[in-house]
Amino acid sequence: MRKPLIFLILIALAVIAAVLVADPDPDLLRKLHAGLTDWRDAHPLALPIGFFVTYVVVTALSLPFAVWLTLLGAALLGFWQGLVLISFASSIGALLAFLVARYLMRDWVRGRLGPRLAKIEKGAARDGAFYLFSLRLIPVVPFFVINLAFGLTRMKAWRFYVISQLGMLPGTAVYVAAGAQLGELDSLSGIVSPGLLGAFAALAVFPWVARAVLRLWARRRAYRGYQRPAKFDRNLIVIGAGAAGLVASYVAAQAKAKVTLVQEGPMGGDCLNFGCVPSKALIASAKAAGAARGSEALGVRAEVSVDWSVVTRRISEVIAQIAPNDSVERYEGLGVEVIEGHARLEDPWTVRIGEQRLTARGIVLATGAAPVIPPIEGIEQVEPLTSDTLWDALAAMAAPPEKMVILGGGPIGCEIAQALARLGAGVTLIEAAERLLIREDAEAAEAIAAALRADGVELKLGAKAIRFGRDTGKWLELEDGSKIEFDTLLVAVGRKARLEGFGLEELGIPANRVIETNEYLETLTPNVYAAGDVAGPMQLTNAAGHQGWIAAANALAAPFWRFKAHAAPIPHAVFTAPELARVGMTASEAEAEGIAHEVTTYPLGDLDRALAEGAGEGFVRIVTAKGSDKILGVTICGAHAAEVLAEFVLAMRHGLGLGKILATPHVYPSWSEAAKNAAGRWRQAHVNPRTLRLAERFMAWRRG
Template sequence: MSKDKQGQRWRRWLVAMALAALVAAYIGLDLGRYLSLDAIQASQAELQAWREARPVLAGLIYFGAYVVVTALSLPGAAVMTLAGGAMFGLGWGTLIVSFASSIGATLAFLASRWLLGGWVQARFGDRLATLNAGIARDGGFYLFTLRLVPVLPFFVINLAMGVTTLRTWTFYWVSQIGMFAGTLVYVNAGTQLGQIQSLSGIVSPGVLGSLVLLGVFPLIARKLIDLFKARKVYARFKQPARFDRNLVVIGGGSAGLVTAYIAAAIKARVTLVEQHALGGDCLNTGCVPSKALIRSAKFLSHVRRAPEFGMRSASADFDFGEVMERVQRVVQAIEPHDSVERYTGLGVDVAQGRARIVSPWAVEITHHDGRVETLTTRAIVIAAGARPFVPPIPGLDRLGPTELLTSDNVWQLRQRPARLVVLGGGPIGSELTQAFARLGSQVTQVEMAARILGREDEDVSALVTARFRAEGITVLTGHKALRVAVEGSQKVLVVEVEGQERSIPFDALLVAVGRVANLKGYGLEELGVTTGRTVEVNGYLQTNIPNIFAAGDVAGPYQFTHVAAHQAWYAAVNALFDPFKKFSADYRVIPWATFVEPEVARVGLNELEAKEKGIPHEVTVYGIDDLDRAIADSEAHGFVKVLTVPGKDKILGVTLVGEHAADLLAEYVLAMKHGIGLNKILGTIHTYPTLAEANKYAAGTWKRAHAPQALLAWVARFHAWRRG
């Protein structure tokens, strides 16, 4: 721990002890007797006389005392409010109490945040993600409602809000306004202090009912505002009296297919529109073909590693074109899973053509045969996916279709490029870099950042980079692409590194610098759907037009097939059952993998993110080079890295690097989803010898680091005593 953090921790302890001492003194000296109803009533005459003699001093002292009582969350604020009414009357009493209570509450809020906020967010951040999002969006409404309804004590609200992410200024001004009604009631009661028998009699059922109605008002107002916004959005469109469909889904990739399937499964009438082939990018140009190519390339790498497996030599005679044909056969074998026939059989109406949203309740479909059909629908889900991003690098437009490659068109190659430059060091670029190198291309990978796989920890990037270079790949990091040019008889990519230009010759240039959402061509702009880099949605995957939803790559925030399928459930259910019921999408436990060798997979936080977010954590690393099965398979490389809450076995995140890392990750995904800690993983029997034992051994490494040394010392003495 750094000296700054250690000093900060000590300051927190000192402040906490000082506050505890003040509260203890308050209780020990029985100062609460001065803030009882009887005590105030008994000294009412003296208080009024003191106030008349020194009005300014009395006001300042009363104001300061009220701030201290509320800031320390001491009992007695209600009685002090009555005293304010008795001393200063309704007008001045309400004014003084209103500001003193708000300032005191804000000080309590800040103390709670400084002492506990960081710890609570670090320990329970994953569970509080939904709450934090709600606070960021509607925190003022939540607080206003709580202030108006005197159900929870105000000091509890102050302390609880302190550990959320609510802005301090929002807390103050909402408290100032929200507590005004209750303040007015109590100060007014204080003007008749002599007639009050008990505090419970102040808030009569009628007054309490009125305050409850005031508290509910912000929620009603919010609903009315949402309704007004919706009516404004819908004003220029005519809603049909009846609908042809319950749901129309635009896009037949992972998000669209799953959305349509769920809708059909719960007996809604749904139409799925896809202008190309069902299955989307994942089946046709992404996950499936890339993994088929990687498998063929991996076989060749094993042939070259024959001596490691006890073979004198081995060779493989292959044709690049035949390898690419195998890739297409794999796609075709999986294609029936996403076929028109299958989904029609599941109850989905599949329309092959181009969709265009012409109103919030109507979608125009231009079928492949030229027929135009307009369907009215209760709701729409946009699942239009994304495409490779090609940056505006000068000279790219001069390249032919076999020279400028992306993850979309690379599968059309049948001739292997002798010299391939891969622009991009992310997952897609890295996977294709290694695959083409193993298939015999001379590959140069160019990345503008300081390392490839920049979202992973540095040790992960270093391990993959070392493997790439060992396989003959030229990895150039810190190189910025400037332009494509022709030098003599060859095409080159001109890059900048440390202020100097360098030319890299190529036969083909593969651009893999990211993907961009498909936002144009199907009516979003004309309709007024809000977009940025993606279609903008709320936690319910709802756009600014309430009956239009979006899921998958077109919506983000994660461009993974499994996340698109995950979002599809929320999109389908919310679209079909809004406004009766909606569910907020849960992104707390998202796994992902990069299928290079060594394979990289992770879930939750890695070290990079934990440090960036300032989340306290411990790191446990188990080296797979120690694992029996990995040694037997000649795959003794990589590691399991687990981030946990300091001193606890609660898992914050896991990074796995090594053979079948993505498969091994599933145990940790399940553990994080259901709150299973490392102790229970350690206590689970894992088959020997398997790679999955790495997970148990990682838990064992954590356990050894947290062994109760003092207890073990006593146990050693016990055994010594037993020996005599």
């Protein structure tokens, strides 16, 4: 070739840019276009072959020029020749990138793509070829990411190529059509020609049309073999009366939908009856005892005695006080039909409760989770308690347990261990990991471990229970050979989603550890949603409530409107003393995901209100994007941490940076100032020294 192809590419891009954003001379435009056309006519084979090879190389190397090359190729080669060459070149280049990622660069790709790779791997495992086809048809993920990521999946290379060839063809055709129209421009008036305007309109409309086609196709696949009812008994059926189910029912009732709530266990679910409410009532008594013992530093001496019967009775009273908010009577008053019994899906629209069959346009599965008892030898012999059975057992005791073992150093284990120790129990907490609260900030977890030890809890970290037994008393053996005698065992090693017995297997709804859902909480059957602990990933009451309203809103509004479930940051807290509260990611999580970040730590010992109350231990730790005040995550360890965290959650939800928090007046002296002071600490670290020197000179000049 007498002229390098790259020269032609640059000339063509300049022509396109001039037409779109500048005001060139029409004669010059015609001359440039005529020159390129003449060269193409003089080299009928060199141009297509050179272009094809260039496109393959660009795609294989994941260079960001594919769109420009597509427009250029169509402008020079025309629609049909351009479509054939670009379609095959893009697919061959994608296959080469796929093979390179699979056989030569696996570790690099995994480190480079991070969380995006995990999402694609999950989608490929769930939907296989259909998932790849949907990504190809709707370019919400850059194609080079798809090429590299699928190289790390189990998909066969030939299948990847065929699906890519078919999936990219419609979008390629739209772009080629736009490029062909640009190639026919011979004057500025052509910019507003029907053909060119139609081509760009197609570019804008295509993703919406493709998305609608995919959704229709997915629905047809999901409902194959089922007969949809001509009409429905209900707008919504909710299965489960915990936080997610109650919120979903409430939302439907407020929307004036006809909704049925099926509850097999007690209303209010685990939170009201076994979790949040009773544990916080116990912690309130323990906090009073701890405050009384620590009051001498404030000049107050107090003798502490614990009336165990009052403590346990009060737990029941608190549950009874809150129960009306979650009661059958309240929800029936709101317009919710409440049915007691076990619900099972017969098809995507039909639920059987005993002998009763109901149909609904939408169904929300909110069946919750249950405590896990690990399969350790002999554990059944020692009558283990869980968070579900603990409260009745404590109420039956005349005094706090003298020798209690808690298995598990997560939030439940830490909260109960400290609370009971403060109330006079003898507690040993065993955790297999090397530290407590393994998912939290390491320094915060260590502070809580120190607090538990100070309150009399014996911690055995990095210790694994391998055997339980009983003879004259109960005992457990650790992996190191040591034995611990106890009278009460609480197992707090986690909870598992309630998945069995609801008809999920028969409907083909994937459910391993949790029910698999998309970002709208739809299961593989689009009108069946899952929310709360059964959907994951967080087993939190506030997360369940948030998902409950998302699932209900989506079920009622489909197909006209949908909300994403993961748009809002979900905070959580461990209600020990000190408290640990967090939203978003920790610094170690940001580092593991390869996210450029900065960490700002503000010690509560610098907060005036904390010093006044003798509670200066702890810190506020903020993870921000590198060079920005965008908040990626916050961990607070200290008194009132859960309340101080709320301001950061609000900021993250609405995209406000630390600068906005710093510019907001706060009450003085207050705990909320910890947020503002932490933002100020970030600001101090980002002051430009050169700016300060210029300011100093300016002020000196102003003084004369």
